[in-house]
Amino acid sequence: MPTHMTRKATRHVNQNEGLIFEKSSPGKAAWKLPPLDVPEVNTSTLLGSQERKDLGQMPEVSEIEIIRHFTRLSTWNYAIDLGMYPLGSCTMKYNPRVNEVVSRLEGIANGHPYQPEKISQGALRIIKTLSDCLLEITGMDAITLQPAAGAHGEFTGLLMVRAHHESKGSPRKKVLIPDSAHGTNPATAAMVGYAVENLKSNAKGMVDIPSLQAQMNEDVAALMLTNPNTLGVFEQEIHKVADILHAKGGLLYMDGANMNALVGKVRPGDFGVDVMHLNLHKTFSTPHGGGGPGSGPVAVRRALEPFLPKPVPVSKPDGTLAFDYDRPQSVGRVRSFYGNSGMFIRALAYILANGPDGLRQTTEDAVLNANYIRKALEGIFDLPYSSPSMHEVVLSDKVQAKKGARTMDIAKRLIDYGFHPYTTAFPLIVPGAMMIEPTESESKEELDLFIEAMKSIAEEVHEDAEVVKTAPHSTRVTRLDETAAARKPILRWKPESQEPTAKSQ
Amino acid sequence: MSYPTDFKYTKEHEWIKPDGGNATIGITHYAQESLGDIVFVDLPKPGAELTAGKTFGSVESVKAVSDLYAPASGTVTEVNGDLTTAPEKINQDAHGAWMLKMKLKNPGELNALLSSADYEKFVAEQGGH
């Protein structure tokens, strides 16, 4: 079926595997507890009517079956470890393995969040060292590591914005958000009780300064800006943006999703940002893990420090570290304990492995890679905004759509060539967007293969779009019926709910 | 596609079929086509008050949500329960798959809406997007 050859990928056998419930049978077990060294208990007497008698359809399987089950499932996934994963705005970079090793060291992995501070100095030192590094990288004055992910960081940051304005008399009413923003931005503003007002982008894909000037007033609490923005374009008039906001008492919130373009080259604190979040799972290499965990530290200017979530780590006169809970102006807690500590360890290990020179080189390579792809593909694919690209480039399917192949079709065809697709249909201001973020982790050889694949797909669209429109052709399942999934949702396994029409795998 | 001449239409792509002081409403063939496969319809309960031009519910495809705007003001008297379990009926026959019936507050409001000819013309102009 495929008309063009791919140098990167080849088909190989993978194993079929049903649901774990389908392998279960009574009497199989993958567990063994040591003999009970205390007296047996009568659970009926102890728990009365609250005693649970039966665990229903929970599986009963052996250890080797579990190993094979999950190993087989794993082979159905694409991953960074297999190749380029140019998912724009997700920063799919290499996840160093030393990070995993150090996060599993006994005292670190088994550290209980409530163990006395005297024996928590290691964990506190990690929090402190990472905080110091992130403050230096962002050029900000104070930071919290408590938020569990980027969107959670946005929530925390906007709560602090709100608390800041409240301390001045009024929380204000709305948040300005560019039309190119991530969906989390407006969703977060709504959660914090702000109305969302859209801000137009100009022809260069940047904040339209006259519109901002017109829309800015004393009702505006903040502007949430991604920089570089979701087109991969650095907001060149960022200082004007900040000035316009600050003149009317507003704050500049920076979504740090694209920080991989800036580390070691420019610091948000130096260009007027008041509050920002970072994504440790993007810029600082903690694993994406199939969708998480993330970690979304929020860094702020000095004026906002009193509002940080509590507790805040502090150094004591004797040099030891502790948590300060006495923070009367704090916005409160946003998560139990101190955040996703395991991600702090990994992010810090990444920073230590890089040092100042490595961090700068990383940023330079990320920007170099995106521009290399842009140069090779512009002309073949439409480039809707010609402003210079930083760490990612946004193309569109305008040329290919005329033959009926849309961004999603081209993305699916990339799978056959051995690549994970780019981000499709985002940002919303670009119809048929193809958002490509290679990261620094790709060699020239891998980039060349990607470029070759994209060119080959463009040719296929020209010759016979059908092969692209029906892709992928090499995966264990073809395109799945999302409409049926949404109309009659099957969200859990039940012995009787097996679709009679569905063939077992 | 022909648009029934006894219906009135809005620029937000709803149709309304008047019947004295009552009316039946739904979304147009053009709307269902732009939305693609409809997977869910969120409608108000009988007794709800609708205000002309304001949202009263939404329709969803797999990756989009569109608000529904009331073509006229009034009180909901009946809701098409079939759409809860079979939203695909809207894709199959948008002008037959009615969403709700209502008692009109001011039947005169309908005069401001588009006729089938006007709507067809309007849709033709939209064609490019």
Place this chain on the structure above:
Amino acid sequence: MRYLPKSPADRTAMLKDIGVATIDDLFAPIPAEYRLNRDLKVPRQMAESEIVDWFRERSRENGENHASFLGAGAYNHYRPVIIDSLISRGEFLTAYTPYQAEISQGTLQSIFEFQSMICELTGMEVANASMYDGSTAAAEAVMMAVRLTGRRSVAVARSVHPEYREVLATYAFHQGMPLATLPFADNGGLDLRSLEDAITTDTACLLVQSPNFFGVLEDVEALAEIAHRKGAMLVVSIAEAVSLGIVEPPRQADVIAMEAQSFGVPLTFGGPYCGVIATREAYVRQMPGRLVGQTTDRSGKRGFVLTLATREQHIRREKATSNICTNQALIALMANIFMTIYGKVGLKELARHNLAKAVYAIEQFGKHANVLFAGTPRFNEFVIQTSEDPYSINSRLLGHKIVGGLPLKKFYPELGNASLWCCTETSTRSMIDTAVGLVAESERSMNGTREENVEEVTR
């Protein structure tokens, strides 16, 4: 830099292809006055061996090799080794959200299994793919009840984890939602009499935790009856997931907000953990977070996709059910593997061991100290009240490499010298006996001192 796969020659060639002279030309869009023209002041580049050494040092400063009786929302259960073998596979570890279903079936099927097992264990009809943790899951579950009922205020039991309540207060405050905190009765459970009055026609839901912060099982059936009679929903938080092996799940609840850390997730100083929300099918469209559904491909083969995405921020933006995007997928996979390992029989046995250890410890401590709420059905945590300040007791225990229970003064000053202890299957009899012995010693000396003083006076 060892993570970067380019030679200097590669970089030169690429710059040439792009048509620029130096890398700094690509940074020209950044106004010159903001560019950083110096090295970042972060530690110098380290060798891998140095990094390992640095963290080993931190590990040693962090209570290595201590026996611990801490629970309170973070539990020390044994983690079968195959959990880490499996989640370390790059195909799980280094993939992202399964947006492209055709090359993400591994992640998708495993999430589907996770959702199925959570439903089975909680008695609910649908469960999501994970939330950040138990505290945010509880807060989001409450927001869900607010949307579903159209009511504004919330009643929360004081016996819910204090930090969960703090998180809820943060979420609720800026939504302008009034929070009423309800006291616990003498048996450690929610005071039912106060509940009747507390639930008004504006109460969206009642939030309780069971087993609650003191380890006590709440009378969920009675709570549900009262809440439902007044048109409010019942949201139940479960912080100790292993309890589900032996404790009847809160089937009468409308929403369950769970913390699955107990299912094979390392403590790691408080996270990453794994929140989950489970509920009834009728409420699924108000549920936050990702969902995986079963469907078929073009040839009729079974497959899995992310579904009902119109609830989420990337589509509904400011009208979304939540702003959550990245969740705790890898941690959910740990929990998934743990649930699969223990399964139908093992989870029950595991829970029974936990209960037996706690019962033994309660009996032993009870000989020397006051055990609060002793008669109420509970799982693996209990509160003891001592004469001596629990911080002093803990300092002494620490000298024996034992971490004692959590002093409760900070959260419940009215309980005096109380501390919350937890036993799991990892608590050995000798470890319990040693801790009891040390507490007994201090109690004897405290009481002894008092008696001596009395004697002195009388003499």
